[in-house]
Amino acid sequence: MNKTLDRCDLLITGGQVIDGTGCPAITADVALQGDRIIAVGDLTVEKADAVIDAQGKVITPGFIDVHTHDDRLLLSNSEVTPKLSQGVTTVVVGNCGVSLSPWVSDQAPPPPLDLVISDKNNSAQFSTFHAYSAELTRRPPAINAVPLIGHSTLRCGAMDRLDRPASQAEIKQMRTLLRESLAAGAAGFSTGLFYPPNKAAPAAEVEALARELPAFQGVYATHMRNEGDQLFESLDETFDTARRAGCPVVVSHHKCQSKAVWGRSAESLARIEAAAAEQTVGFDVYPYVAGSTVLLEELIEPSRRIIVSWSTAVPEAGGRDLADIAAEWDCSLAQAMMRLQPGGGIYFCMEEDDVERILAHPMGMIGSDGIPHDTHPHPRLWGTFPRVLGHYSRDRQLFPLEEAVRKMTGLSAQTFGLAGRGVVQAGAFGDLVVFDSSRIADSATFEQPTRAAAGIDCVIVNGAIAWQAGAGTGSRTGRLLKNPRTT
Numbered sequence: 001m002n003k004t005l006d007r008c009d010l011l012i013t014g015g016q017v018i019d020g021t022g023c024p025a026i027t028a029d030v031a032l033q034g035d036r037i038i039a040v041g042d043l044t045v046e047k048a049d050a051v052i053d054a055q056g057k058v059i060t061p062g063f064i065d066v067h068t069h070d071d072r073l074l075l076s077n078s079e080v081t082p083k084l085s086q087g088v089t090t091v092v093v094g095n096c097g098v099s100l101s102p103w104v105s106d107q108a109p110p111p112p113l114d115l116v117i118s119d120k121n122n123s124a125q126f127s128t129f130h131a132y133s134a135e136l137t138r139r140p141p142a143i144n145a146v147p148l149i150g151h152s153t154l155r156c157g158a159m160d161r162l163d164r165p166a167s168q169a170e171i172k173q174m175r176t177l178l179r180e181s182l183a184a185g186a187a188g189f190s191t192g193l194f195y196p197p198n199k200a201a202p203a204a205e206v207e208a209l210a211r212e213l214p215a216f217q218g219v220y221a222t223h224m225r226n227e228g229d230q231l232f233e234s235l236d237e238t239f240d241t242a243r244r245a246g247c248p249v250v251v252s253h254h255k256c257q258s259k260a261v262w263g264r265s266a267e268s269l270a271r272i273e274a275a276a277a278e279q280t281v282g283f284d285v286y287p288y289v290a291g292s293t294v295l296l297e298e299l300i301e302p303s304r305r306i307i308v309s310w311s312t313a314v315p316e317a318g319g320r321d322l323a324d325i326a327a328e329w330d331c332s333l334a335q336a337m338m339r340l341q342p343g344g345g346i347y348f349c350m351e352e353d354d355v356e357r358i359l360a361h362p363m364g365m366i367g368s369d370g371i372p373h374d375t376h377p378h379p380r381l382w383g384t385f386p387r388v389l390g391h392y393s394r395d396r397q398l399f400p401l402e403e404a405v406r407k408m409t410g411l412s413a414q415t416f417g418l419a420g421r422g423v424v425q426a427g428a429f430g431d432l433v434v435f436d437s438s439r440i441a442d443s444a445t446f447e448q449p450t451r452a453a454a455g456i457d458c459v460i461v462n463g464a465i466a467w468q469a470g471a472g473t474g475s476r477t478g479r480l481l482k483n484p485r486t487t
């Protein structure tokens with residue numbers, strides 16, 4: 001049915017609208033006014049200030065990257081180019097137990113906190129979440145942010161040593177900081193129980209902190225204690241902790257990470273489904289068989305290949321295979337790793353069948369887990385979303401395009417309680433992507449990891465065009481999306 005409007009700020013005409021809910025695409029126009037979508041359908045508009053012709057293109061909600069480490073990137077590169085260029089309009093930051101704020105330690109941040117918190121640049125340190133939030137408001141980035149507070153960040157502030165459980169007094173101190181952050185708008189809490197700064201925290205310590213979440217409708221996201229031979233025990237611990245704390249939980253970057261569990265994703269997904277029947281559970285996944293983090297000796301054994309992503313000791317090692325470096329130095333992989341520290345690595349530790357099964361599961365949300373400050377980053381930083389749409393949906397036909405879009409928009413917004421986001425509907429915020437579904441592709445590779453995606457025509461954030469014709473427009477309309485109970 002045709003609808004007539006007097007005017008609008010921006011009109012996108014004749015595209016295939018995929019609305020983010022999983023519904024089939026429809027041919028429609030989309031009208032925007034201010035920061036909102038005001039109409040979707042067969043539209044006649046008397047006067048539109050700007051028009052985008054989307055004939056032959058797809059119009060979808062802006063992508064929501066539910067797993068990122070972009071806390072500092074939002075300030076250091078306010079265009080947030082690796083994300084904006086692939087159609088991402090919202091990032092969840094502060095994952096894996098690591099958040100930029102509240103950082104109240106005067107020590108150098110231990111790995112993996114050094115991936116996000118820089119100790120050289122004090123202007124990029126924030127002792128309260130409120131200070132971080134104020135800075136993002138003062139210097140808004142091009143895209144929206146949903147901030148989590150990291151357990152390792154809290155531990156560094158409250159504890160003199162990280163290799164033990166926190167005392168009752170330390171737990172109390174961390175809870176206070178977490179509560180203040182949630183009251184100031186943080187969306188949830190994350191752990192990285194796999195990593196040394198967080199590892200010694202027993203489930204009871206995590207639970208005590210996560211108990212602060214329900215009052216703010218906060219979400220708990222976890223990089224679990226183990227994604228290899230203890231995968232199933234870790235899933236049990238995760239669901240137990242969240243159930244006791246009474247909060248929703250997101251299993252971060254679900255994977256089967258070592259030989260002991262390769263091929264067992266059908267079982268792990270069944271375990272997740274069983275938990276989801278009892279409590280609120282979600283998970284995210286990135287579309288690659290390699291992971292990436294700091295250099296960690298325990299990741300040598302499960303990996304078929306390791307690429308160095310950065311090294312302070314040997315900067316020119318970035319982008320090279322650890323095996324080649326070790327051969328050159330005539331030493332073991334572990335010794336080479338030691339000499340490269342501090343640094344990061346890309347670990348080929350998963351099987352393609354597991355990655356595809358996890359990606360295709362209806363509960364799976366897309367999260368890049370990109371590490372933005374590495375000199376030779378994992379290509380997931382620039383390529384995750386187009387890779388799911390192009391390689392996995394169009395070329396491999398793992399799922400229809402509508403389902404691929406739902407996994408990166410509607411489902412994600414629902415999981416993180418982002419009202420008015422993740423859908424193309426009248427009344428929703430004007431976060432949109434226009435792309436060519438026949439051309440969309442990830443251009444970033446393990447060899448050349450910082451190339452912008454192909455096929456993205458236009459990215460709109462809160463009603464303003466932020467990316468067009470392969471370049472940023474200079475628009476900075478991103479917002480901090482606070483939890484609904486922010487005081």
Ligand code: ZN
Nearest residue numbers: 096223252253
């Ligand atoms: Zn992680």
Ligand code: CU
Nearest residue numbers: 067095096369
């Ligand atoms: Cu992560």
